[in-house]
Amino acid sequence: MKKYIIISLGCSKNLVDSEVFAFITESACYQQTEDPAQAELIIINTCGFILDAKEEAISTILEAAELKSTGKCKKMIVTGCFVKRYFEDIEKSFPEIDEIIQLKDFETYKKILNIKSDEGRKLLTLPHFAYLRISDGCNNHCSYCAIPSIRGELKSISLEKLLENAKSLVDRGVKEIVLTAQDTAQYGIDLYGRQMLPELLEKLNEIKDLEWIRILYLHPAHISTLLIDTISSLPKVCKYFEIPIQHINNDILKSMNRKVTKKQIIGSIESIRSKIPEAVIRTTLITGYPGETEENFEELLEFIKLVKFERLGAFTYSREQDTPAFDLAEQVLEEVAEQRKDMIMALQQEISEEFLAGLVGKRIKVIIDKESTLEDYILEGRSYFDSPEIDGIVLITEGKAEPGDIVVVEITDSWEYDLIGKIV
Ligand code: SF4
Numbered sequence: 553m554k555k556y557i558i559i560s561l562g563c564s565k566n567l568v569d570s571e572v573f574a575f576i577t578e579s580a581c582y583q584q585t586e587d588p589a590q591a592e593l594i595i596i597n598t599c600g601f602i603l604d605a606k607e608e609a610i611s612t613i614l615e616a617a618e619l620k621s622t623g624k625c626k627k628m629i630v631t632g633c634f635v636k637r638y639f640e641d642i643e644k645s646f647p648e649i650d651e652i653i654q655l656k657d658f659e660t661y662k663k664i665l666n667i668k669s670d671e672g673r674k675l676l677t678l679p680h681f682a683y684l685r686i687s688d689g690c691n692n693h694c695s696y697c698a699i700p701s702i703r704g705e706l707k708s709i710s711l712e713k714l715l716e717n718a719k720s721l722v723d724r725g726v727k728e729i730v731l732t733a734q735d736t737a738q739y740g741i742d743l744y745g746r747q748m749l750p751e752l753l754e755k756l757n758e759i760k761d762l763e764w765i766r767i768l769y770l771h772p773a774h775i776s777t778l779l780i781d782t783i784s785s786l787p788k789v790c791k792y793f794e795i796p797i798q799h800i801n802n803d804i805l806k807s808m809n810r811k812v813t814k815k816q817i818i819g820s821i822e823s824i825r826s827k828i829p830e831a832v833i834r835t836t837l838i839t840g841y842p843g844e845t846e847e848n849f850e851e852l853l854e855f856i857k858l859v860k861f862e863r864l865g866a867f868t869y870s871r872e873q874d875t876p877a878f879d880l881a882e883q884v885l886e887e888v889a890e891q892r893k894d895m896i897m898a899l900q901q902e903i904s905e906e907f908l909a910g911l912v913g914k915r916i917k918v919i920i921d922k923e924s925t926l927e928d929y930i931l932e933g934r935s936y937f938d939s940p941e942i943d944g945i946v947l948i949t950e951g952k953a954e955p956g957d958i959v960v961v962e963i964t965d966s967w968e969y970d971l972i973g974k975i976v
Contacts, residue, residue: 555624556582557591559612560676562599564683564732564768565703566632569656570597571673573631576661579669588619592626600634601698602870609634617648629653629664633702655702675721678921680956681728681764681940682721686714686752690734691742692771694798695809695877696841696869699734706735708743715755718762727956728764728919729756730940736767737774747774750782757786763958764919766790766939772797773812775820784828790936791828794863795820796836800855801848804841807880814855821859832937834863837896840889841869842880849892856899862907863943866896901968908944908966915976918946918961920953933961935971944969951975 556577560570573595574584585591594616598609609632619625631653635642642652653660662669675682687708690700709717718729731752733739740748749767756765765788770779772795783789799805800814824831837852856864868889871878918933921940924947926932931948938944946961951974953959961973 553581553583554592555585555590556593556595557585557588558595558597558676559588559616560597561608561612562597562601562605562633564730565685565688565734566597566599567676568673568683568685568732569632570595571676572656572658572671573597573661574674574676575672576658576665576667576669578674580665580667584674588616588625589623591619592624593629594619594625594627595629595631598630598632598634600632600637601702602867602872604870606634606638613642613646613649617646620648627651629661631655631657631661633699636702637698675724675726677940678955679725680919680921681730682726683730683732684714684718684721685709685732686736686739686749687733687742691738692735692773692811693809695807695880696838696872696875698872698875701874703734706738706742708740708748710743711740711748711752711755714752715759718756718759722759722762725956727762727958728766729762730766730768732768735769735771735774737770737776737779747776747779750776750778753782753786753789757788762788764788764790764936766792768794768939770795771812772817772820773810775824777823780820780824780827791831792834792937792939793824793831794834794939798836798838799841799844799848799852801844801851804844804848807843807877808838808841809876818859832862833859834937834939834943835861835865837864837866838869839866839892839896840884840886842877842884843882844869844884844892853895853899856896856903860903860907861900862904862937864896864900864903865942866893866900868893904944905966905968908969908971911963911971912966913963915960915962916946916973917958918948918973920948920955920957920959921945922955924948929972933959935961944971946971946973948972949974 599605627650629651636655689704691706920933924932929947963973965972
């Protein structure tokens with residue numbers, strides 16, 4: 553059977569598109585391989601919103617081109633956000649590419665493979681968890697962000713369609729559904745004229761055999777009391793809040809067009825923590841945004857020390873064409889931005905160590921992902937506060953369980969970002 557590989561770069565939203573491309577490819581009688589050297593067809597679903605992502609897309613295309621000249625590969629197809637932003641440049645620069653397909657242009661892909669097929673998803677995640685993209689595009693227009701120019705304005709998927717998708721995922725053995733979008737908190741505002749995430753969660757919570765519902769990308773300006781109360785009241789919704797705040801200084805937040813103030817952000821965090829004591833908050837921060845002074849950065853460090861996010865990621869500002877921030881004065885030197893990012897991550901490592909050490913001796917629920925490849929450990933899983941691929945893991949030393957099982961684990965030890973425990 554002909555083999556294909558799909559290389560999915562970037563975020564969970566892009567992965568959902570890759571799963572549709574994979575489904576169509578298998579409808580054309582290709583078999584998936586993880587080894588690019590074995591593939592006759594290489595599909596690269598690119599990311600293109602910041603410099604690092606664009607560089608990764610280019611190096612992946614060049615590696616595939618190398619395989620075309622030396623290996624089994626007969627056809628290289630490139631799609632995704634990098635294509636949406638730079639179609640002509642890619643066409644000129646990479647003659648090795650056989651087909652360049654626009655973002656989510658599944659119909660053209662079917663024509664290229666000369667097939668008619670329904671649309672479906674071949675899950676590229678572990679079989680027991682899956683992403684559910686609830687909308688695409690974004691209306692927030694943050695000053696540094698190219699995503700609205702790539703993915704367009706916010707477009708929510710109807711409640712009925714999402715419930716149908718969720719039920720079909722659960723019928724296929726999915727236990728954990730991870731809700732993803734550019735801004736999940738704004739779900740439904742375009743389609744229903746109001747935020748519908750609370751209602752969606754209520755409905756998802758009723759789905760039999762669905763065990764965990766996780767929410768990503770909650771924009772801090774759109775977190776309502778109703779949403780916090782809904783998450784608090786629904787047993788299947790993980791008490792995990794992924795809230796990218798990006799910065800805390802009011803002038804920087806204003807320049808970023810984040811539509812939220814320091815006071816509001818602190819208010820939401822305090823409300824979450826007072827209503828849900830076991831809540832875990834994850835955030836992401838940008839260092840080196842134009843105009844960020846040493847004082848602004850000190851304010852951010854003090855804020856991190858105050859809030860002690862259980863999970864945190866930091867990125868340096870990426871100066872992106874066609875974004876308002878591109879032309880701002882007072883661009884910060886890259887090495888200064890890097891230093892600031894490193895200082896944040898060094899501080900966060902201490903905070904994470906303290907948080908996890910505090911769980912030793914406690915019992916928490918863990919979803920088992922797979923057998924561990926690490927010596928001394930039998931299984932690997934994630935707690936309710938570990939999102940797939942971005943947070944830590946739980947390594948199991950004792951007990952029996954299968955991938956997809958949700959078990960109670962007694963924590964016996966902790967590392968910087970990971971936990972160790974035994975099934976009880
Ligand atoms: S919320 Fe802001 S950063 Fe996120 S996708 Fe929308 S415009 Fe970009």
